[in-house]
Amino acid sequence: MPKSNPIAVFATACVVGVASGLFGVGGGVLLVPLLVLLHHYSQHRAQGTSLVALVPPTGLLAFITYYRAHEVDVRTGLLIIPGVLIGGILGGRLAVRLSAGLLRRVFACILFVLGTWEFLSPLVHSTAHAAR
């Protein structure tokens, strides 16, 4: 495992952070592939490292911005948290046994379909409105 350059890793993380705040996600989904592609991590090591980055509340500043704009549903959030924590342990046990390559591709397919849907639905919606 070659030593990664901390400055390059920091720069990558800053870009990931912008996406994280912009889209309200943790950023791991971008951080994992970037660690693999740009910094030559193995898939499992990239995933483990991404989980370290997600332990401190890295989205705190982004969260405060949304909270001030009244764009947070605290009750729904509180209901989701325990499941994520427990499910995470099961998923982690599964991942260290499984081939990460196949899982990654299955997940990539799901994301792509979801992304296409998300991208197109406002357009379809506005066209439907315009037609009326």
Added chain:
Amino acid sequence: MHWAFVVALGFAVGILVGVMGIGGGIIVVPALVHISGMDQHLAQGTSLFILLPPVGLGALSVYWKKGEVDLRSGIVCAFGMLAGGYLGGRIAVDMNSSRLGSAFGLFLMFSAILLWRRSNPPASTGGVRA
């Protein structure tokens, strides 16, 4: 949305968190928008709220035991993401909600393409671990 469904959603997201080593917001946001009918901004804000506690800690402990963690880089990344997150959040709250939804879709597609690509060099991937 029924509370039991929300708890089940969290559990499903958690499995993904552990398997993929991600935060899970990428699934939480579309689920809240399309299943519970939340506005794009509200779903994103709620997702960021969920990510405040260390929800990936359980998964991390499993990776840690297998020695699959670069602690130093992880800490460096946390600082970078904190700083970048502020900027991204400021941009997002001023955006139109449907345009933000489309941008989110593009982000998912882009992430999907990056994830799909075989890591380099292939010999160092975890593919033969099983």
